[in-house]
Amino acid sequence: xVQLVQSGPEVRKPGASVDVSCKASGYSFATYGISxxxxxxxxxxxxxxxxxGYNGDTKYSPTFQGRVTLTxxxxxxxxxxxxxxxxxxxxAVYYCVRDGGSWFxxxxxxxxxxx
Amino acid sequence: xxxxxxxxxxxGTPGQRVxxxxxxxxxxxxxxxxxxxxxxxxxxxxxxIYDNYKRPSGVPDRFSGSKSGTAASLTISGLQSExxxxxxxxxxxxxxxxHYVFGTGTKxxxx
Numbered sequence: 006x007v008q009l010v011q012s013g014p015e016v017r018k019p020g021a022s023v024d025v026s027c028k029a030s031g032y033s034f035a036t037y038g039i040s041x042x043x044x045x046x047x048x049x050x051x052x053x054x055x056x057x058g059y060n061g062d063t064k065y066s067p068t069f070q071g072r073v074t075l076t077x078x079x080x081x082x083x084x085x086x087x088x089x090x091x092x093x094x095x096x097a098v099y100y101c102v103r104d105g106g107s108w109f110x111x112x113x114x115x116x117x118x119x120x
Numbered sequence: 121x122x123x124x125x126x127x128x129x130x131x132g133t134p135g136q137r138v139x140x141x142x143x144x145x146x147x148x149x150x151x152x153x154x155x156x157x158x159x160x161x162x163x164x165x166x167x168x169i170y171d172n173y174k175r176p177s178g179v180p181d182r183f184s185g186s187k188s189g190t191a192a193s194l195t196i197s198g199l200q201s202e203x204x205x206x207x208x209x210x211x212x213x214x215x216x217x218x219h220y221v222f223g224t225g226t227k228x229x230x231x
Contacts, residue, residue: 052220108170
């Protein structure tokens with residue numbers, strides 16, 4: 006079955022950077038993209054960015070442009086999200102999600118990032 | 121970044137029908153598929169409707185979706201206690217080089 010397993014919780018100071026990983030299994034990695042979605046405490050969902058599992062193409066939310074970078078390791082089917090210049094309002098649960106063609110059909114367990 | 125508009129809350133008694141609206145604009149709901157996510161307390165969201173009206177395998181048929189123009193809706197027919205959750209609509213938005221937008225979220229309470 007499809008599984009997205011994310012790295013563990015992170016604590017950073019303002020201005021620092023953080024990297025979160027997402028290892029995919031149970032499907033053909035190149036057939037789907039991976040998006041990142043975050044949820045601040047008590048708030049709604051917010052899309053961060055997307056990366057193609059096929060060729061590494063990326064799209065970033067205008068809100069995060071310049072601060073976030075997505076990369077993939079196709080040998081291990083792992084996606085990495087790097088977020089820099091962290092601010093207190095970046096405190097959130099970050100989910101990696103499989104993008105089935107503009108819908109997210111599988112979600113990782115979430116990674117808590119505390120700034 | 122644009123956001124889709126939903127009512128903050130909706131409620132009903134068991135067995136009733138509840139409908140949640142989702143309002144967008146041409147560049148998102150008007151031109152692209154709308155998807156709906158359910159988030160039970162303290163869990164990750166799950167997909168309950170995709171491509172406007174399709175149900176993923178395993179989602180009960182009491183969940184249905186529709187879209188007309190720049191508005192979409194999710195209907196839960198025969199509300200059950202386990203449906204108490206937050207619901208979010210979402211769609212791709214073609215503006216600003218393309219980005220994904222979520223709705224503001226609706227808390228459904230089963231009375």
